[in-house]
Amino acid sequence: MDQGNKDHAALAERFNEDEPRVNWHDETLWWVRAKRDKAAHTLPEWEQLREAASQIKNNVLSNLSEYLLQFEEKAKANGVVVHWAADAKDHNEIVYALLQQNGISRIVKSKSMLTEECHLNDYLQQQGIEVIDTDLGERIVQLANEPPSHIVLPCIHKKKEEIGELFHEHLGTPAGNADPKFLANAARLNLREKFLTRRAAMTGVNFAVAETGEFVVCTNEGNADMGAHLADVHIACMGIEKIVPQRNHLSVFLRLLARSATGQPVTTYSSHFKKPRKGQQMHIVLVDNGRSVQLGRADFRNSLKCIRCGACMNTCPVYRRSGGHSYHTAIAGPIGSILAPNLDMRKYADLPFASTLCGSCSNVCPVKIDIHDQLYKWRQVLVKEGYAPAAKKIAMQGMTFTLSNPGVYQFAGKAGRWIMDKIPFIVNNKLNPWYKQREMPEPPKQSFGEWYKKNRKDNL
Amino acid sequence: MNSREKILSAVKNNQPAQNILPELQSFLKPDTKVLEKYINVLTAIGGLAHVVNSYAEIDNIIGQEYKEAQRIISLSKELPMPGRAEKYADPHELETVDLAIINAQFGVAENAAVWVTDDMLPQRVLPFITQQLAVIIKRTDIVPTMHYAYERIGNADYGFGVFIAGPSKTADIEQSLVLGAHGPKTMRVFIL
Amino acid sequence: MTVALFVPCYIDQFYPHVAIATLQVLEKAGVTVVYPPKQTCCGQPMANSGFEHLTKGCNELFVKNFTGFDYIVCPSGSCTLHVKQHLHEAENEKEAEYIKAHVYELTEFLTDIVQVEQWDARFPHKVGMHQSCHGQRGLKLSQMSELVAEPFSKPDKLLKMVEGLEIVELSRTDECCGFGGTFCVAEESVSVKMGKDRVDDHLSHGVEYIIGGDMSCLMHMEGILRRQKSKVQVKHIAEILNSH
Numbered sequence: 001m002d003q004g005n006k007d008h009a010a011l012a013e014r015f016n017e018d019e020p021r022v023n024w025h026d027e028t029l030w031w032v033r034a035k036r037d038k039a040a041h042t043l044p045e046w047e048q049l050r051e052a053a054s055q056i057k058n059n060v061l062s063n064l065s066e067y068l069l070q071f072e073e074k075a076k077a078n079g080v081v082v083h084w085a086a087d088a089k090d091h092n093e094i095v096y097a098l099l100q101q102n103g104i105s106r107i108v109k110s111k112s113m114l115t116e117e118c119h120l121n122d123y124l125q126q127q128g129i130e131v132i133d134t135d136l137g138e139r140i141v142q143l144a145n146e147p148p149s150h151i152v153l154p155c156i157h158k159k160k161e162e163i164g165e166l167f168h169e170h171l172g173t174p175a176g177n178a179d180p181k182f183l184a185n186a187a188r189l190n191l192r193e194k195f196l197t198r199r200a201a202m203t204g205v206n207f208a209v210a211e212t213g214e215f216v217v218c219t220n221e222g223n224a225d226m227g228a229h230l231a232d233v234h235i236a237c238m239g240i241e242k243i244v245p246q247r248n249h250l251s252v253f254l255r256l257l258a259r260s261a262t263g264q265p266v267t268t269y270s271s272h273f274k275k276p277r278k279g280q281q282m283h284i285v286l287v288d289n290g291r292s293v294q295l296g297r298a299d300f301r302n303s304l305k306c307i308r309c310g311a312c313m314n315t316c317p318v319y320r321r322s323g324g325h326s327y328h329t330a331i332a333g334p335i336g337s338i339l340a341p342n343l344d345m346r347k348y349a350d351l352p353f354a355s356t357l358c359g360s361c362s363n364v365c366p367v368k369i370d371i372h373d374q375l376y377k378w379r380q381v382l383v384k385e386g387y388a389p390a391a392k393k394i395a396m397q398g399m400t401f402t403l404s405n406p407g408v409y410q411f412a413g414k415a416g417r418w419i420m421d422k423i424p425f426i427v428n429n430k431l432n433p434w435y436k437q438r439e440m441p442e443p444p445k446q447s448f449g450e451w452y453k454k455n456r457k458d459n460l
Numbered sequence: 461m462n463s464r465e466k467i468l469s470a471v472k473n474n475q476p477a478q479n480i481l482p483e484l485q486s487f488l489k490p491d492t493k494v495l496e497k498y499i500n501v502l503t504a505i506g507g508l509a510h511v512v513n514s515y516a517e518i519d520n521i522i523g524q525e526y527k528e529a530q531r532i533i534s535l536s537k538e539l540p541m542p543g544r545a546e547k548y549a550d551p552h553e554l555e556t557v558d559l560a561i562i563n564a565q566f567g568v569a570e571n572a573a574v575w576v577t578d579d580m581l582p583q584r585v586l587p588f589i590t591q592q593l594a595v596i597i598k599r600t601d602i603v604p605t606m607h608y609a610y611e612r613i614g615n616a617d618y619g620f621g622v623f624i625a626g627p628s629k630t631a632d633i634e635q636s637l638v639l640g641a642h643g644p645k646t647m648r649v650f651i652l
Numbered sequence: 653m654t655v656a657l658f659v660p661c662y663i664d665q666f667y668p669h670v671a672i673a674t675l676q677v678l679e680k681a682g683v684t685v686v687y688p689p690k691q692t693c694c695g696q697p698m699a700n701s702g703f704e705h706l707t708k709g710c711n712e713l714f715v716k717n718f719t720g721f722d723y724i725v726c727p728s729g730s731c732t733l734h735v736k737q738h739l740h741e742a743e744n745e746k747e748a749e750y751i752k753a754h755v756y757e758l759t760e761f762l763t764d765i766v767q768v769e770q771w772d773a774r775f776p777h778k779v780g781m782h783q784s785c786h787g788q789r790g791l792k793l794s795q796m797s798e799l800v801a802e803p804f805s806k807p808d809k810l811l812k813m814v815e816g817l818e819i820v821e822l823s824r825t826d827e828c829c830g831f832g833g834t835f836c837v838a839e840e841s842v843s844v845k846m847g848k849d850r851v852d853d854h855l856s857h858g859v860e861y862i863i864g865g866d867m868s869c870l871m872h873m874e875g876i877l878r879r880q881k882s883k884v885q886v887k888h889i890a891e892i893l894n895s896h
Contacts, residue, residue: 013841022845028635030824037797045487046800052487058479065472084464136641137632153632160634180636188642195642196555212615222588222628222643229585230551240467245481247613251606252484254623255570265501265571266606266625268643269588275619277551277584288467296474315798317828321845354839356832356846357700359789363798379702388702392834396703403661403698404709406690413665433840438847438875441666448664448671452687 007350012322026320028156033314035263036364042265043255053252054368057305060243061295067210067243068286074213075284078275085287088118094285095120095202095235096127102233102281104129104200108191110217110224111135112204113151113308114237114287116330132194134223136187143170149324151331152261152310157323191223201227205238205284206307207253211246214274215284218257218267225271236273237285240292241304253307256366260309294342299377303338305367312361312371318354327351334361338374341382349387352378410449417443484607491604494569495651498602502572505626506639508648511599515539518596518650522561525648526592529558535580536561536596551583560590560644564624566601567649568609573623574649575609577616584620588628593644595624599651654684656721658755660731660867661693667867673890674727674758680894681766685725688717696734700833704738711741711748719747723765724755727890728866729787732757736791757791758890759807759865768810775895776816777861779887780854781807782873783826784866793865797826807865807889814892820857827853831872847876855884863887 006014016022040046060067072082085091091114099107107124109115109131121131121142133142137154141147143166148154155163164178173186195201203224208215215236217224228234244250250270258264276282295301313319313333324332329340329348334355340348352375361371382388388396402412420443434440446454461469491497499509512518515538522539526532533554534541539561548554562581564574574595578584587593603609613621628643639645655678659671678685694714695707714735718724726732735755741748762768787793794805811817830836830846837843851873854862862877862884864870870886877884 221641292470383702
């Protein structure tokens with residue numbers, strides 16, 4: 001989907017042209033947030049669970065190289081082939097080589113944000129490989145030739161009528177039928193044929209256990225399992241940060257993940273893949289793609305604790321009113337805004353500013369990532385690295401001068417208020433983004449400082 | 461330097477000082493109402509629960525509820541069905557299964573999941589590819605939470621293990637819940 | 653007990669009556685209040701825009717103005733939080749640290765330090781309370797809807813002492829209004845939409861006033877209310893506590 005070089009603010013403005021649709025998007029996601037709250041409140045130990053999850057992930061980050069080696073050793077002993085990919089290109093080439101070796105040109109893939117991050121679909125299609133996304137939401141956006149707009153709810157931006165139309169065009173469903181049950185069943189029938197005929201299946205990984213070499217994939221639809229258990233070749237791709245030390249640590253994460261994501265007590269399937277089934281190949285691709293760099297940034301490393309639940313998106317008042325595509329990166333929302341600049345500061349310099357720093361994201365985060373504090377810190381880094389617009393820089397320097405000098409401040413304040421009082425049209429015009437949809441404050445006759453000087457002389 | 465060495469050395473150089481692991485024992489809080497809770501949660505997530513006293517009772521319910529099922533695979537020795545087989549060489553042979561009746565090792569009250577491992581299945585795909593799923597667990601095999609679940613799993617060696625909680629589902633179209641995404645459209649749990 | 657009154661720059665310039673109310677409320681609470689006249693701003697507008705490195709002058713000025721008092725009190729959760737988290741002054745680090753530990757937002761100062769149990773004020777109106785994110789989630793002035801924890805609210809504790817006041821329950825108790833400092837102009841469309849939605853929540857519950865502890869949020873919502881030609885007004889909590 002071509003979004004040009006527009007930044008978040010411009011894309012969000014476009015999204016806001018259709019206000020009823022913004023309301024619908026906001027309310028749908030708020031409803032998911034409310035389900036999350038309800039689920040969290042059923043567990044009195046919720047905050048302790050978050051703390052435990054956070055501590056486990058902190059431990060993982062501090063021992064990651066050892067855990068990766070342990071995981072590799074165990075996985076190999078289990079009969080799984082382990083691959084290492086330094087970056088997206090490496091990852092894509094490894095996957096393609098595996099398909100080539102097996103003479104496979106058509107695959108099914110269940111949800112993996114990592115493959116979105118690596119733009120695997122585009123790459124494979126260029127090599128002549130057909131990729132079918134099997135998660136219903138991902139299939140829908142794939143048919144629409146769009147990226148997912150949400151990591152858990154990929155087509156949350158689409159109305160059922162639009163989906164009905166897509167299915168009519170691509171799956172031959174009757175025109176005008178937009179019943180979710182009917183459409184989901186049509187997709188079920190269509191995709192079942194794909195599961196039964198494709199010889200390779202790709203999945204993501206939610207958690208990988210260092211102690212046992214197994215990995216866990218969570219879905220509600222059962223698409224990861226349908227793909228993996230029918231295919232001759234199972235390729236699972238994971239970011240290196242997905243490791244947990246021990247199997248019993250899964251208890252903490254599986255209790256938190258679905259409750260945070262959708263308000264379910266657990267996903268329908270939590271599948272633990274340890275060994276390939278008889279006659280099957282199982283591959284794991286361990287992907288870095290900037291993660292080891294992020295690990296070295298003390299202020300930002302704990303973004304790697306993320307378990308991709310999407311709670312920060314659902315609660316984010318900006319995400320709900322700007323849509324996932326306005327973030328122009330694979331992972332939208334607050335967490336995406338602290339992950340993306342690590343990959344490309346110039347391209348994603350706008351994202352840490354697409355927030356009011358309200359802090360709701362940090363409060364819902366099941367692994368206690370200080371998301372809004374990191375947004376603040378990214379702003380400092382981006383400005384220092386020279387990614388601030390020139391006009392903003394000049395404005396900030398002017399403001400600094402005024403606010404650092406009480407005399408100048410008092411004079412400027414008077415002048416500013418005088419302008420607002422006498423010739424309001426200078427300030428109240430369309431060029432002033434405040435005034436476009438809001439009135440300016442009514443300027444008072446005197447500042448508090450002036451009032452105090454007159455009325456509380458004795459105190460000065 | 462190959463990718464593996466490159467990644468491992470970068471990670472090693474950049475990882476912070478040791479952070480210790482938390483203890484999880486305090487999360488083990490006994491619960492006496494596990495059966496009631498299990499049934500409530502299963503019902504809430506779209507599953508069906510039956511507390512039964514005998515296999516005859518299960519047989520009876522199956523006879524009533526799955527009249528249209530053509531191909532039934534039962535993995536329960538106590539519920540012999542014509543379709544029973546120890547192993548299928550090719551998972552695709554299970555394409556047309558209408559009902560699979562399987563045993564699970566235990567259930568989890570807080571989320572109504574059942575734990576199934578591949579040594580209990582003729583093919584891993586069975587509980588996913590079947591149109592309808594029936595699971596048998598023992599009343600005494602319901603643990604309160606996932607912490608107890610993993611205590612129970614311990615260091616068991618399986619090739620594949622799965623927690624299954626309810627029928628497969630999707631809400632990807634405007635958050636409307638639809639049961640039966642790619643896996644079973646129903647899940648019935650018999651608690652014996 | 654001598655308290656320095658820290659008046660945020662936009663209150664000084666646009667809402668002097670809020671600063672006057674704050675001064676009078678503090679005096680009514682029995683504390684001696686001093687207003688250091690050479691104060692300007694805490695530096696938050698720069699810092700939140702990524703220019704924290706330009707706040708040196710503001711920081712030096714702040715430490716100079718606010719050293720030597722028992723407490724520093726401010727009618728803004730947001731500015732208080734900024735000082736608490738980001739005030740640094742290499743040459744007077746001890747003074748800066750003292751300030752950071754002793755700067756209070758007005759309502760928490762009244763409930764935690766003065767420990768007000770009774771208050772003489774009257775405001776016989778139906779109001780909606782807007783929680784500022786920096787006050788609530790930053791300073792923890794009240795419990796947050798995301799957390800599984802005991803409810804409490806420092807501003808509500810005070811408001812309950814005000815005669816005749818009726819506080820409505822909002823549909824979304826603590827959603828951000830979208831002001832967000834420079835966000836309000838840099839992301840104008842989302843900022844306004846957030847503000848409109850917040851205002852609608854209050855209006856749909858039939859409030860006469862939207863009240864809050866941060867004038868910046870209220871200025872944003874006031875701008876929207878006035879554009880809509882609504883009769884509903886905004887008021888700072890200091891004005892409510894100062895009403896008779």
